[in-house]
């Protein structure tokens with residue numbers, strides 16, 4: 364095979380492998396080339412880290428080669444780039460632990476991400492997944508959290524191998540695949556996997572049917588320089604989803620990260636209010652709002668818009684921002700802010716204030732519900748002002764804040 368692909372050497376960083384015929388004349392030529400290289404660059408092979416591997420030659424030739432090179436005799440298998448390297452075909456036992464580790468890891472990555480986001484996957488302590496995993500895996504501008512779903516990511520990464528086999532015939536491993544597995548066939552799609560083949564070839568062929576239509580209709584994406592793009596292809600494979608117009612206001616860097624996440628949940632109506640719990644058949648002790656004395660069911664609309672507790676916090680903070688505005692729900696508020704002809708930074712500041720009110724309302728509700736402690740509205744107003752002023756101080760040097768200094772000074776002075 365080396366002859367067929369004209370393989371004479373492989374280089375990876377400072378590792379060099381040279382392949383040569385098992386006779387002294389060839390070894391002499393290789394050693395001469397190495398001395399020329401050393402003379403020109405002053406770089407020399409590290410004798411302690413260099414080995415010569417010999418096979419299928421007579422003892423006297425063997426001794427001559429060892430003497431000529433001065434390298435120690437190497438024995439297979441060796442480890443190269445963390446993987447076992449052997450001239451023989453890998454047995455299952457040689458590679459099983461590695462394959463097992465990787466496949467387990469892929470399955471576990473999604474599980475770990477899910478547990479991190481929604482709580483333990485342990486049945487007893489299991490929490491409700493507030494947003495579907497499919498949606499979480501979309502980019503933020505499409506309403507997701509931009510977490511990569513490892514299964515889909517794996518398929519798109521395999522897509523790169525298929526692309527290389529079909530398009531990029533210059534790569535060494537692709538030449539090898541065409542020379543061995545596909546030597547009598549025109550395309551990988553009709554190829555039948557031989558009984559004797561490597562693990563990766565079997566897996567690649569098993570997954571190719573899932574990708575055939577997607578790939579053949581050219582739905583995969585390339586980079587500007589014409590190479591396969593895993594990220595773009597991943598997004599193409601996720602499919603179409605409407606653009607979330609207020610995504611930039613949800614994820615604005617003016618808001619604190621914990622506020623952003625809460626707003627993301629709230630615009631989708633996914634916060635677990637008492638009313639929503641009842642709809643999901645989760646038992647609740649008391650379904651009334653705990654922030655006011657109105658004895659009204661705790662719905663999203665009541666808690667975040669109509670509750671007298673929330674209303675007074677909202678009015679106080681809007682007065683501070685110099686805005687007369689009715690709170691008609693976080694999603695609608697952000698949509699209204701979006702179409703206002705304000706400077707971008709002012710838009711983001713008002714969005715951040717709205718997000719902070721939502722976050723602190725939910726927090727006050729949880730303190731009351733789970734710790735039986737009341738949070739005073741004045742405390743919350745002061746806390747939000749303090750958080751925002753700190754944030755503005757931090758961001759005041761940024762480009763977008765510079766042309767909005769009048770508004771910032773207005774907030775800082777009150």
Ligand SMILES: [Zn+2]
Pocket residue numbers: 652653654655656657659665666669670671672
């Ligand atoms: Zn209330």
